[in-house]
Amino acid sequence: MSSPQLEDLPDALSNHIGYLLVRLGKHAQRLFSLEIGPLGLRPAHCDILLTLADRGALAQVEIANLLLIERAHLVALLDQLEGLGLVLRTPDRVDRRRHAVTLTPTGVETTARVAAIALKVEETLLDGLIAAERDLLRGALRRLARDADEGD
Amino acid sequence: MSSPQLEDLPDALSNHIGYLLVRLGKHAQRLFSLEIGPLGLRPAHCDILLTLADRGALAQVEIANLLLIERAHLVALLDQLEGLGLVLRTPDRVDRRRHAVTLTPTGVETTARVAAIALKVEETLLDGLIAAERDLLRGALRRLARDADEGD
DNA sequence: TATTGTTATACTCTATAACTATA
DNA sequence: TATAGTTATAGAGTATAACAATA
Numbered sequence: 001m002s003s004p005q006l007e008d009l010p011d012a013l014s015n016h017i018g019y020l021l022v023r024l025g026k027h028a029q030r031l032f033s034l035e036i037g038p039l040g041l042r043p044a045h046c047d048i049l050l051t052l053a054d055r056g057a058l059a060q061v062e063i064a065n066l067l068l069i070e071r072a073h074l075v076a077l078l079d080q081l082e083g084l085g086l087v088l089r090t091p092d093r094v095d096r097r098r099h100a101v102t103l104t105p106t107g108v109e110t111t112a113r114v115a116a117i118a119l120k121v122e123e124t125l126l127d128g129l130i131a132a133e134r135d136l137l138r139g140a141l142r143r144l145a146r147d148a149d150e151g152d
Numbered sequence: 153m154s155s156p157q158l159e160d161l162p163d164a165l166s167n168h169i170g171y172l173l174v175r176l177g178k179h180a181q182r183l184f185s186l187e188i189g190p191l192g193l194r195p196a197h198c199d200i201l202l203t204l205a206d207r208g209a210l211a212q213v214e215i216a217n218l219l220l221i222e223r224a225h226l227v228a229l230l231d232q233l234e235g236l237g238l239v240l241r242t243p244d245r246v247d248r249r250r251h252a253v254t255l256t257p258t259g260v261e262t263t264a265r266v267a268a269i270a271l272k273v274e275e276t277l278l279d280g281l282i283a284a285e286r287d288l289l290r291g292a293l294r295r296l297a298r299d300a301d302e303g304d
Numbered sequence: 305t306a307t308t309g310t311t312a313t314a315c316t317c318t319a320t321a322a323c324t325a326t327a
Numbered sequence: 328t329a330t331a332g333t334t335a336t337a338g339a340g341t342a343t344a345a346c347a348a349t350a
Binding site: 142 | 158159161164166169172173174175177180181183184195202217219220267273278279280281286290292293295298299300301303
């Protein structure tokens with residue numbers, strides 16, 4: 001039995017960048033999920049933590065826009081992070097509709113561990129590519145991601 | 153407001169190929185879903201149709217292995233394709249546990265339309281890249297996909 | 305014993321609408 | 328009126344276990 005499936009797929013799939021992106025996106029997500037599972041976290045939680053670590057306090061709607069998460073879905077994710085003691089929701093005194101979301105000290109520590117795990121998974125994923133190839137790939141993907149943000 | 157989110161994301165996300173793959177995979181999936189929706193199909197249906205068009209009759213477990221779909225999930229997908237008159241399940245006379253899945257004549261026609269739509273979506277997705285860049289990207293992604301099939 | 309197709313279950317993600325409190 | 332956070336619901340993807348028929 002075993003695994004070289006890709007060669008057995010029709011060109012209409014294995015030669016399409018769209019299909020490869022979907023397939024590899026799911027694979028990367030799965031690898032990362034397995035690593036962070038023991039922390040009680042899922043990928044969306046980690047995206048939030050890393051964003052807060054870099055950007056400081058953000059309103060929920062800002063997090064949702066940055067990460068392309070529905071703000072309705074974000075509520076539960078933040079509830080869970082709050083339950084783990086990793087983030088804090090503070091009412092904004094200027095605009096009282098808003099909650100400023102920030103990392104707790106524990107949240108800062110956990111985010112550092114998450115970042116280290118992300119690096120490790122990245123290394124596993126890119127094992128077959130040399131540095132120059134990784135840079136080319138990263139550049140192309142960033143271009144596509146920027147285009148996706150604007151148009152389409 | 154508007155959209156240049158990618159630049160506002162932390163490097164821990166926007167510079168990670170893993171994150172970009174997840175984000176772009178979802179984007180590609182969404183674009184494709186919108187186009188094939190009017191046919192009553194979802195991406196997984198199309199993957200099955202394109203695979204059958206290329207490989208001829210396959211047992212369900214073979215389709216599941218090729219496309220990384222759980223065979224428990226495949227049952228419902230094939231029920232739906234059968235309901236649309238696009239595929240046929242025929243008992244295998246040699247191994248009577250198996251069903252040979254094949255395209256109907258209507259299924260062949262629909263698959264051709266799906267392939268055309270896939271090409272159009274691919275063009276939209278890759279609009280910002282010239283041919284040489286697309287080939288480099290495709291090559292790198294195929295390498296990663298092959299590595300993912302084997303190891304990890 | 306192991307495999308194929310099937311059923312059932314549960315969890316996550318995604319999308320939508322509607323409610324509240326504020327602006 | 329419009330926006331921020333919330334609640335609720337439904338569809339789709341994923342993962343698992345268990346069963347009947349067959350090998």
